[in-house]
Amino acid sequence: MTHYFALVHKDAESAYGISFPDLPGCFSAADTQDDIIPNAMEAIELYLDDVPEAPHSRDLEALTADPGIASELAAGAYLIAVPHIANTNKTTRVNITLNxxxxxxxxxxxxxxxxxxxxxxxxxxxxxxxx
The missing domain is CATH 1.10.1220 (Arc Repressor Mutant)
Incomplete structure (x- = not known):
């Protein structure tokens, strides 16, 4: 499973703005903190539907070393890891053992x-x- 980092911005009297440094043009918004991850996941899925190959996701150290991202963080934005569970539109039969x-x-x-x-x-x- 891949994770993409999202940059989250929040100004007074506004929704949370969500952008993805490694997915140019991919963005979303959320009215509450609880909506950030689900909305971000949906944005990633829609974005990746339109690209032939999923872009590489940089690690946290590489992102924070990026001067543009560092300035966003210094201005109050924060990074979150958003999981991407690929929708393959295929089901697979599995055998599991449960109590x-x-x-x-x-x-x-x-x-x-x-x-x-x-x-x-x-x-x-x-x-x-x-x-």
Missing amino acids: KGLLDAIDAEASKRKMTRSGLIAQAAEREILG
């Missing part, structure tokens, strides 16, 4: 939400990966 009680709880919750077991497990895994 029977946990499996029963998963099945009950999936049924309550009108979901499949696989859908609930995938949703829970994605939420866990995203923090």
Whole structure:
């Protein structure tokens, strides 16, 4: 899984502005801090849909050594790591081992939400990966 760093700006009385130093032209906004990561992930996915190959993501040291980014950070912006889970539009059958009680709880919750077991497990895994 790849992570891209996002530069987050926040001015008084404005939304959070989100830009990606390694993805030129990729940007987003969020009204609340809780929306920053999901909105940033969506922006990355839309951006990467339009490019033939995913750009390289610099590490934190390389980004903070960049004078342009350093000046943004000095002005109050901050960096966050945004995970990119590639949407391959392919499903893969897997075999996993779970405690029977946990499996029963998963099945009950999936049924309550009108979901499949696989859908609930995938949703829970994605939420866990995203923090």
